[in-house]
Amino acid sequence: MDDRKDVLSAVLDQLDEIGATGTVSIGAVAEAIGARSFATLMLIFALIAVSPASIVPGVTTVVALVEFLLVAQMIAGRRHIWLPDLLSDREIPGERLRSAVLWLRRPIAVVDQILQPRLSFLTEKPCLYIWLFLILALTLVMPFMELVPGTGTVASGLIALVAAAVLTRDGALLILAGLCLGALVWMVRLLGEALF
Template sequence: MITLAPLIGDIPGVPTLLGLLVLLTLGQLIFHRRAIWIPAKLARRKVARGKLLRGLDWMDKPARFLDRGAKQRLIWIARGPGQYVMAIICMLVAAAMPIMEVVPFSANGGGLALTAFGLAIVARDGLLALFAILMTAGTTWFVLSNLPW
């Protein structure tokens, strides 16, 4: 969701870093790991309680909105093989994040697609997965048509 923010998601290096985190976590999903491993340096990071609570308060309203919209629909898309197809598409989007840094605001579209895929996987919402696929296709078209060849 960080890459959705128009200014934060367009800071050079941020989309690439977040893409690497997506690759790390989804790679573990594909290999059926029960728990997500992250580098020790990241695992040891601490956030002050006040900052965490402010961040949670700030995200409460958008999270409620997303929660109301996500339902178990077209479950066959979001389970089994469909889940792995979504994970592979997400990995491709994450791997393309460095390229998206060259095209202004395209990382925001990639971030929206990744957010929608993540929510689709968690909520088993195949309709949301189809939306994420459309966002991925639209972002791909936008990036390819605006690359400075």
């Protein structure tokens, strides 16, 4: 994963390979990706929540919990990923995972050609901490987003943008993520006004 070219497509290749084994646990995904690949795992679980696999009830909530733990450990400076058994043992049907990967292939291939190292200081600490704390806050409200169709997908897309930016050292992508975050806040505010 050190090669920045086609890094997102390589993540999909790993997911496809994992899904071929049948029913897959979250712990198996983490183990297959590697104990130190925080940003890669952030991207993988965000992509699962963006894909059609998110129609399964509870997927957005589980992804939010996983992302919270990953980001909290990044902030704490942990070198190895830890997930509680309650999350680690949670399973995803391999067939659904592979169909999600297939659905993501074309848009990810396009994005891969655009991403490149630029404004890299935005993807490194201390600037990175700003994004990590924003994602931490976002994951706390994501379970409630399951009540409003589409908002959880937008939130997961934002997390995917940040993780992809970190993996490719593309600070311009973080700026785009900032614009998306603004749009998400605006959307939630409008929905709140409409409902209450």
